[in-house]
Amino acid sequence: MLEFIILGFLMCGETSGYDLKQWMTKSTSYFFDASFGSIYPALKRLGDKQLVIFKESVEGSKYKKVYQITETGKEAFMKWIAEPIAFEKSKQDHLVKIFFYEFLPKEKAIANLKGLIEVIQPIEKNLIGQKEEASQKYDVYQFYYRYATMVYGIDYYRFIMSWCNDMITKLETDTETIRSERFNTK
Amino acid sequence: MLEFIILGFLMCGETSGYDLKQWMTKSTSYFFDASFGSIYPALKRLGDKQLVIFKESVEGSKYKKVYQITETGKEAFMKWIAEPIAFEKSKQDHLVKIFFYEFLPKEKAIANLKGLIEVIQPIEKNLIGQKEEASQKYDVYQFYYRYATMVYGIDYYRFIMSWCNDMITKLETDTETIRSERFNTK
């Protein structure tokens, strides 16, 4: 997967391992991210397979290995991108604790759900900022798909927060026995 | 994470490694899943830490190692469940290809998006079935949180499909230059 994402970025122009990481952080990190520890070895592998080549660039004393995609690399990327989109049930770690919240006192449950919203909110705000920046800098039609994935990200965060809020409301209003206190009733 | 999920299931009653996997498949697999190759070693580790104990059960010639949570295990679980909910940006692998769809002809893009919807639809239908089954078998108030995570799952799948449909509609109606064919215009 990572190798193809790198090829994808290289389809848009040559770049270095370091800059690749910057691009990812800026543009895909809300649905895909990678560390230097995986990017550099991936570039090495891509080089071995001759899907990319690099030239050493020294711009005003700054050393960089600038990678370019090869014709073989383009072919590999085009083959990959045309394949059907696989769907893997994606891990939603934040649901794991909530699944077992029957063991937590209701007040604590509400507090933690509110806490989760407060963690997600700044992430959402940040992505909104990125989206607005992008819509000013670039033609939305030209970058239609990238723009759409940002909208996905924002709406996804909103979806989670809205779901949390619904729970909080229900927990607060249904004063009757939502048995959210298996912990206490024991 | 896996170890705590196992503890969570054991909080609800004793069970075997094999049945643990069945429970996960039935109830958490849409946001968390694990294979036998990780469950059995996890149970071993939990045993080493004395958070669980097991007894060998032979019910009518059928051998099982039935695990129970210990008092120490309960304490560890209660500590974990009370902690704030962490939020990790979760991988959404299905977005990766779409992010680079500028390199795909529009018709192919639409076809693949439709394909993705067709992959998700049965998964959603399946979860709806599970939800209905659960609401008949159990008291929704008693299993409020588990029910809520199912609603999350269903709405999450719907969100993705709806996002895909929006894209398809826009791609089909905006006959003007959505530059979704960088591939061809080169």
Place this chain on the structure above:
DNA sequence: TAGGTCATGTAAAGAGTTACATGATTTT
């Protein structure tokens, strides 16, 4: 001149899956 960022890379550790191995029992 100290700390931050730029830039590349490696080694160890973590967390998991896949595939295999085993053997009993149950269904077709």
Place this chain on the structure above:
DNA sequence: AAAATCATGTAACTCTTTACATGACCTA
């Protein structure tokens, strides 16, 4: 009698992050 399921477990492999190592350059 063969195939599927029940039940446990291990070994190899994959993919990843974290932490470290290195060195140059930039800025307060």
